[in-house]
Amino acid sequence: MPRCRPVAAWTVTVFIACGGTGSPGDTASPTVDTGAGTSGAETGSTTAAPPTSSADATTTSSTDAGTSTSGTTTEAEPVLPAMLPKPTGTCPALTDGDVMFAPAGIEPRAVRMWLSDAAATMDGPLVFYWHGTGSQPMEATYGLGEAYVEQVVAQGGIIAAPYHDPAAGDFPWWLVLGSREDDLILADEVLACAIEQLGVDVRRIHAAGMSAGGLQTAQMSFRRSGYIASVVPYSGGILVTPPDQDPSNPLAAMIFHGGVGDKVVISFKDASETYKAAIEARGGFAFICDHGMNHSIPQGDAQAGVWNFFHDHPFGTKPSPYQDGLPAGFPGYCAL
Numbered sequence: 001m002p003r004c005r006p007v008a009a010w011t012v013t014v015f016i017a018c019g020g021t022g023s024p025g026d027t028a029s030p031t032v033d034t035g036a037g038t039s040g041a042e043t044g045s046t047t048a049a050p051p052t053s054s055a056d057a058t059t060t061s062s063t064d065a066g067t068s069t070s071g072t073t074t075e076a077e078p079v080l081p082a083m084l085p086k087p088t089g090t091c092p093a094l095t096d097g098d099v100m101f102a103p104a105g106i107e108p109r110a111v112r113m114w115l116s117d118a119a120a121t122m123d124g125p126l127v128f129y130w131h132g133t134g135s136q137p138m139e140a141t142y143g144l145g146e147a148y149v150e151q152v153v154a155q156g157g158i159i160a161a162p163y164h165d166p167a168a169g170d171f172p173w174w175l176v177l178g179s180r181e182d183d184l185i186l187a188d189e190v191l192a193c194a195i196e197q198l199g200v201d202v203r204r205i206h207a208a209g210m211s212a213g214g215l216q217t218a219q220m221s222f223r224r225s226g227y228i229a230s231v232v233p234y235s236g237g238i239l240v241t242p243p244d245q246d247p248s249n250p251l252a253a254m255i256f257h258g259g260v261g262d263k264v265v266i267s268f269k270d271a272s273e274t275y276k277a278a279i280e281a282r283g284g285f286a287f288i289c290d291h292g293m294n295h296s297i298p299q300g301d302a303q304a305g306v307w308n309f310f311h312d313h314p315f316g317t318k319p320s321p322y323q324d325g326l327p328a329g330f331p332g333y334c335a336l
Contacts, residue, residue: 078203078314078315078316079203079249079315079316080202080203080315080316081202081203081205081226081227081246081249081315082226082246083224083226083227083245083246084191084192084195084202084226084227085188085189085191085192085227086192087103087189087192087193087196088103088104088105088185088188088189088192089101089102089103089104089189090102091189091192091193091196091197092193093197094113094115094119094158094193094194094197094198095113095115096113096114096115096116096153097112097113098110098111098112098113098163099111099112099113101186101189101190101193102189103185103186103188103189105185106182106185106186107165107167109162109163109165109186110162110163111137111160111161111162111163111186111190112137112138112140112160112161112162112163113158113159113160113161113190114140114149114153114158114159114160115153115157115158115159115198116153116154116156118153118154118155118156119153119156119157119158119194119198119199120198120199121156122155122156122199123156123198123199123200123201124152124153124155124156124157124158124200124201124204125152125157125158125200125201125204125205125206125310126157126158126159126160126190126191126194126200126201126204126205126206127144127152127157127158127159127160127205127206127207127208127310128160128161128162128187128190128205128206128207128208128209128217128220129143129144129159129160129161129207129208129209129213130161130162130172130173130183130207130208130209130210130212130213130214130216130217130220131161131164131172131209131210131212131213132172132209132210132211132212132213132214133170133171133172133211133212135172135210135213136163137161137162137163138161139161139210139213140159140161142297142299143208143209143210143234143297144159144208144303144306144307145299145303145304145306145307148303148304148307152307158194158198158200160187160190160194162183162186162187162190164183165182165183168182168183171212172212172213172216173212173213173215173216173219175215175216175219175223175242176212176215176216181223183216184219184220184223184224187220187224188224191205191227202227202315203229203314203315203316204229204310204311204314204315205227205228205229205315206228206229206230206231206232206310207220207221207228207231207232208231208232208233208234208306209233209234209236210234210235210236210297211234211235211236211264211268211295213233213234213236214233214234214235214236214237214256214268215233215236215237215238215271216236217231217232217233217236218231218233218236218237218238218242218253218275219238219242221251221253221279222238222241222242222243222244222245222251222278223242223243223244223245224245225244225245225246225247225249225251226245226246226249227315228249228251228315229251229252229310229313229314229315229316229317230251230252230253230254230309230310230313230314230317231251231252231253231254232253232254232255232256232306232309232310233253233255233256233272233275234256234257234297235256235257235258235262235268235272235295235296235297236255236268236271236272236275237255237257237268237270237271237272237273237274237275238271238274238275238278239266239271239274241278244282247282249315249316250282250283250284250285250316250317250318251279251282251284251285252279252284252285252286252309252313252317252320253275253276253279253284253285253286253287254286254287254289254305254306254309254334255272255275255276255286255287255288255289256272256288256289256290256291256297256298256302257269257272257288257289257290257291258290258291258292258293258294258295258296259290259291259292259293259294261292261294261295262294262295263295264295268295269290272288273288276288283318284318285313285317285318285319285320285322285323287322287326287334287335287336288334288335289302289305289331289333289334289335290333290335291331291333292333298331301329301330301331302331304329304330305329305330305331305334308327308329308330312327322336323336
């Protein structure tokens with residue numbers, strides 16, 4: 001478990017922009033309120049305000065609220081992940097930039113990390129990002145929104161985007177075609193070292209990725225359901241349901257695909273729908289965002305929705321606060 005200290009009180013204010021294929025420079029410029037805020041929609045903006053401590057989360061956890069001896073209803077304790085990894089090698093100094101990790105059992109691997117000095121004093125979320133075939137870790141700033149990444153790391157959060165292992169073959173991640181968990185062993189080491197050195201809000205460990213990285217994200221959600229809270233695959237999904245590390249964790253997924261034209265070897269529309277069904281079959285929450293732009297990462301309000309979704313779905317969230325409808329400000333192509 002992380003050291004006992006305050007969880008970062010950070011606010012991401014997102015000004016809604018038009019969606020589209022865009023370019024990495026098209027992200028809107030949000031403003032930051034470093035104090036505690038409120039989650040909701042305003043005219044032209046949506047504000048996501050993570051709680052000031054894990055006990056302050058307004059989302060109902062998978063443990064129902066109980067009743068005190070005085071007859072008043074008490075809110076259940078937040079559900080915490082019980083399968084957090086420990087370092088298996090010597091942890092490197094964690095800095096903003098490329099960091100080399102050497103977990104036991106695999107070759108040393110580099111990870112592009114985004115973090116700031118705030119991570120040493122505030123326990124924020126940790127988001128893993130898995131890039132697509134032929135891409136690089138810097139894709140994370142496009143998939144997650146560069147301005148939003150800057151805000152989150154300025155307030156204690158960490159983004160970790162591994163470099164792929166060339167030995168994996170035609171695709172960057174071992175689990176795209178096989179069953180080797182080398183990339184997830186690396187992710188375990190990154191998380192373990194971040195908890196040990198800096199501290200992490202362990203209820204807010206998420207993953208996102210595009211194409212092969214979207215397939216990897218879906219695999220990670222099942223194979224590391226012992227600590228993953230919620231995920232966002234862009235043109236990802238599954239073909240066969242992976243092993244499930246912790247079936248008691250509901251999991252939540254915001255699943256993007258580009259419609260019937262989203263095909264590269266496989267139909268990512270079909271793989272995404274299969275993934276949605278698998279999440280729901282295990283008692284989790286999932287919804288589809290069909291942006292209709294084939295094999296691409298939508299921009300603008302897509303990234304706004306992603307960060308609000310992560311905020312609203314910490315570990316163990318059940319039921320989802322979105323079960324009766326998506327909040328205002330989410331992309332119009334997203335639907336339950």
